[in-house]
Amino acid sequence: MENDLADLFLRAAKRIRRHQVERLAPLGLTPAQSRALRVIVGTDGPLRMTDLARRLDIVPRSATTLVDALEADGLVTREPDPANRRSLLVRPTGKGRDVRATITGTRREAAREVLSPLxxxxxxxxxxxxxxxxxxxxxxxxxxxxxxxx
Structure with missing residues (x-):
């Protein structure tokens, strides 16, 4: 029974993720970029790159790659940390906040669709x-x- 339960759970999670990816495609974001933007926007004030990597449970280099893409799309900005010049702070732009709101709606819609039989x-x-x-x-x-x- 537990194997069946795990399989059913994983299939449902994959369906939710697939629906989210399909709906996020027009925004030009990968799931990882979407997740990073959600963390950045959901944080009060600017976020150090190292803290972003820790919250995403990824290596700092990967966080840099994600932020590079988000910055290129005008969703976040980077600036030196006044308390530690070796650190960079990331903060969302207005456009980034708007896109995050769209992502939130998209995620809810995808989950609602998969969970609609309940x-x-x-x-x-x-x-x-x-x-x-x-x-x-x-x-x-x-x-x-x-x-x-x-």
Missing amino acids: SDEQRETLRDLLTVIDGAAAGDAGRPRRLSGS
């Missing part, structure tokens, strides 16, 4: 169960997990 009560139960799983994973990793504003 009743409101079933969706709430699923949310509760996934919250328990997510909380247990946070305990395993020794760090709190928080859901972004999606």
Whole structure:
């Protein structure tokens, strides 16, 4: 049963992701760029590149590549950190905030479509169960997990 459950869970997650990727394509963003933009916009104030890499759980070089692409599209800006000249701060532009809002709607729409066969009560139960799983994973990793504003 657990193998079936894992397979079903993974298939549903892949369907949600596929729907998101299809809807994000017109924005010209990869899923990784979308995720980075969500983190940058969801942070109060500017974010150090090293902190972005840590929050995304990627190496700093990969964060630089993501920010390069976001900056080229006018979604973020970089500036020297006045407290540490060796560090760079990243902050969203107005366009970046607008695109993040579009991403949020796109993600919700994709999830809504995949979860549409469930009743409101079933969706709430699923949310509760996934919250328990997510909380247990946070305990395993020794760090709190928080859901972004999606």
